[in-house]
Amino acid sequence: MTDNIYTLIRERVLAALQAAVPDLPPELAARVEVTPTRDPAHGDMATNAALIAAKPARLPPAKIAAALAAALAQAPEIASAEPAGPGFVNLRLAPATLLAAIPAVLRAGEAFGASTTGHGKRINVEYVSANPTGPMHVGHCRGAVVGDALANLLAKAGYAVTKEFYVNDAGNQVAALAWASYWRYLESLGTALTEEEFAASVPGGLQYRGDYLVPVGVKLAEAYGASLAGPDLTVGDPASWLPVVRQFAIDAMLASIRIDLAELGVTFDRFSSERELLESGAPDASIAKLQADGLLYQGVLEPPKGKLPDDWEPREQLLFRSTQFGDDVDRPLRKSDGTNTYFANDIAYHAAKAARSDVLIDVLGADHGGYVSRMKAATKAITGGTVLLEVVLCQIVRVMKGGEPVRMSKRAGTFITLSDLLEFVGRDAVRFTMLTRKSDAQMDFDIDAAVAQTRENPVFYVQYAHARCRSVLRAAADMPGISIDPAASLDSLQDEAELAVVRRMMGWPRTVEAAAEAREPHRIAFFLYDLAADFHMLWNRGREATTLRFLQPDNLAYTQARVALVASVATVIRSGLQVMGVAPVEEMR
RNA sequence: GCGCCCGUAGCUCAAUUGGAUAGAGCACCAGACUACGAAUCUGGGGGUUGGAAGUUCGAGUCUUUCCGGGCGCGCCA
Numbered sequence: 001m002t003d004n005i006y007t008l009i010r011e012r013v014l015a016a017l018q019a020a021v022p023d024l025p026p027e028l029a030a031r032v033e034v035t036p037t038r039d040p041a042h043g044d045m046a047t048n049a050a051l052i053a054a055k056p057a058r059l060p061p062a063k064i065a066a067a068l069a070a071a072l073a074q075a076p077e078i079a080s081a082e083p084a085g086p087g088f089v090n091l092r093l094a095p096a097t098l099l100a101a102i103p104a105v106l107r108a109g110e111a112f113g114a115s116t117t118g119h120g121k122r123i124n125v126e127y128v129s130a131n132p133t134g135p136m137h138v139g140h141c142r143g144a145v146v147g148d149a150l151a152n153l154l155a156k157a158g159y160a161v162t163k164e165f166y167v168n169d170a171g172n173q174v175a176a177l178a179w180a181s182y183w184r185y186l187e188s189l190g191t192a193l194t195e196e197e198f199a200a201s202v203p204g205g206l207q208y209r210g211d212y213l214v215p216v217g218v219k220l221a222e223a224y225g226a227s228l229a230g231p232d233l234t235v236g237d238p239a240s241w242l243p244v245v246r247q248f249a250i251d252a253m254l255a256s257i258r259i260d261l262a263e264l265g266v267t268f269d270r271f272s273s274e275r276e277l278l279e280s281g282a283p284d285a286s287i288a289k290l291q292a293d294g295l296l297y298q299g300v301l302e303p304p305k306g307k308l309p310d311d312w313e314p315r316e317q318l319l320f321r322s323t324q325f326g327d328d329v330d331r332p333l334r335k336s337d338g339t340n341t342y343f344a345n346d347i348a349y350h351a352a353k354a355a356r357s358d359v360l361i362d363v364l365g366a367d368h369g370g371y372v373s374r375m376k377a378a379t380k381a382i383t384g385g386t387v388l389l390e391v392v393l394c395q396i397v398r399v400m401k402g403g404e405p406v407r408m409s410k411r412a413g414t415f416i417t418l419s420d421l422l423e424f425v426g427r428d429a430v431r432f433t434m435l436t437r438k439s440d441a442q443m444d445f446d447i448d449a450a451v452a453q454t455r456e457n458p459v460f461y462v463q464y465a466h467a468r469c470r471s472v473l474r475a476a477a478d479m480p481g482i483s484i485d486p487a488a489s490l491d492s493l494q495d496e497a498e499l500a501v502v503r504r505m506m507g508w509p510r511t512v513e514a515a516a517e518a519r520e521p522h523r524i525a526f527f528l529y530d531l532a533a534d535f536h537m538l539w540n541r542g543r544e545a546t547t548l549r550f551l552q553p554d555n556l557a558y559t560q561a562r563v564a565l566v567a568s569v570a571t572v573i574r575s576g577l578q579v580m581g582v583a584p585v586e587e588m589r
Numbered sequence: 590g591c592g593c594c595c596g597u598a599g600c601u602c603a604a605u606u607g608g609a610u611a612g613a614g615c616a617c618c619a620g621a622c623u624a625c626g627a628a629u630c631u632g633g634g635g636g637u638u639g640g641a642a643g644u645u646c647g648a649g650u651c652u653u654u655c656c657g658g659g660c661g662c663g664c665c666a
Binding site for chain 1: 590591592593594595596601602603604605606607608609610611612613614615621622624625626627628629630631646647658659660661662663664665666
């Protein structure tokens with residue numbers, strides 16, 4: 001069951017190919033494609049079937065193509081089929097087949113394009129997973145949007161999706177957060193210590209000096225008075241205050257992250273806590289399992305070539321044989337103090353996710369690129385190869401304003417927060433713009449362009465097309481005898497600009513399936529831009545020739561067909577925007 | 590030094606996963622408003638897809654090797 005006409009036509013092609021080349025190996029049949037043509041002169045679709053089959057059949061591609069064309073021309077959906085080029089068969093659909101896309105859209109509504117290619121497989125998408133040590137900044141934003149849209153896309157393609165956020169609430173970073181929060185706490189109580197005096201007593205030095213922790217300090221003081229401080233508001237014994245302050249600060253940071261995410265329209269099915277994972281003993285269980293499988297050993301790693309760390313000394317440590325699973329070097333699981341490395345805990349986390357999933361996807365920032373191969377290796381090892389990890393890497397986003405990069409420095413506390421960006425640009429523009437690039441390509445986010453009300457801004461351009469559709473439909477609603485009717489006769493839709501729009505919409509299910517398989521949500525943005533361009537072009541045809549306008553009061557049958565067309569364009573745009581998490585607008589303001 | 594990602598029109602980016610003559614926007618030039626919304630549309634010029642070699646019916650896409658940019662590189666997460 002699918003809306004994808006390409007799937008249906010491919011069945012026809014395979015049947016014809018089976019007749020022409022009876023003993024075609026199945027693995028070659030899998031390579032047969034039916035694709036949209038680039039050049040409209042080549043018809044609606046083309047297939048490479050003859051090229052694929054030529055070698056095993058020991059026949060010239062052109063000869064097979066001719067046979068295929070003759071057979072395919074008999075199919076009811078196909079108006080004509082012609083061999084072309086080196087061995088393609090170009091197909092032109094029967095008008096009724098083409099126009100059937102319109103009632104298909106109208107009947108399915110925004111669900112149009114939904115597919116079953118995911119077969120209900122459980123797929124877990126982990127994204128954002130920002131450390132709860134500060135507000136979300138623009139660096140997190142791309143991963144948040146890409147992960148969220150990818151999850152929506154996979155759901156539309158028929159996967160059972162879980163959206164997951166991993167809370168790194170254990171380890172040194174959150175300890176540093178606790179110290180920084182404690183400083184703001186003493187400060188709000190009016191301690192005589194200076195910041196530098198305090199910093200001197202912090203193991204590893206005082207981090208997170210941004211003033212976003214000031215309110216946390218104030219709230220700590222309100223909740224606990226001076227009870228967490230030492231004598232005369234000096235630094236008290238960490239053993240007594242640190243666990244309290246740490247949890248308090250983590251909760252505050254998580255609350256702020258959730259607010260920012262909600263503002264961005266990003267939601268999760270599940271938050272998983274690293275601390276809870278540790279307390280459950282899962283990491284030890286994972287290590288024990290790997291040990292039992294003979295994948296761990298005590299060994300000494302070679303130093304990295306070329307760039308030797310200053311304090312390098314050979315050290316024996318517990319290593320995981322990730323090289324057996326495609327990694328470059330084996331990876332350590334224990335620090336010298338006996339505690340687990342982050343990697344060791346993350347193995348347990350991925351094992352936990354794998355236990356309730358068929359496929360895992362991590363959406364990571366580019367700075368985690370070096371982490372990918374070991375995590376894939378570990379996932380393969382801990383699940384015995386039954387669950388594989390895929391990684392979508394999001395490259396750096398450089399925020400531009402007035403043609404200049406906006407400088408960011410987290411250390412100095414002058415970074416652009418996500419909520420700042422949302423205030424400048426707005427949720428829909430942020431989300432759409434973040435999806436106008438392949439995620440593994442670096443990107444400049446131009447604030448000026450994202451709010452521009454012109455064609456160069458794809459958000460605006462697509463929204464404008466939708467608003468124009470709605471404008472027509474509002475006018476149509478006032479016309480007697482006119483309605484959005486899936487059963488309307490569409491025979492009058494014959495203009496090339498009209499058919500171009502229909503062809504584009506016909507490709508939506510195929511785009512969903514291909515984008516989902518490739519894990520590339522940005523394709524949705526490009527599809528919508530192209531559909532919007534087709535529609536704007538058609539619209540303008542109506543300016544030049546009034547006979548091409550949608551609403552003709554003296555010709556109800558003609559108008560009914562165009563109303564159906566316009567309504568289906570609006571529906572497909574909404575269907576795509578829904579995947580992107582962008583709200584359609586009824587009119588431009 | 591090693592690994593991963595990227596390199597496409599002057600600029601920002603696509604290219605249906607190996608398909609036919611590599612496409613859009615911006616910028617530049619020339620046009621279309623008695624409006625279902627001109628915030629749009631039409632036409633034009635602009636390319637050795639970083640360089641070289643290879644794989645095959647066919648390469649921007651795959652392999653090798655250089656060049657350039659980004660990220661990472663044993664107890665940070």
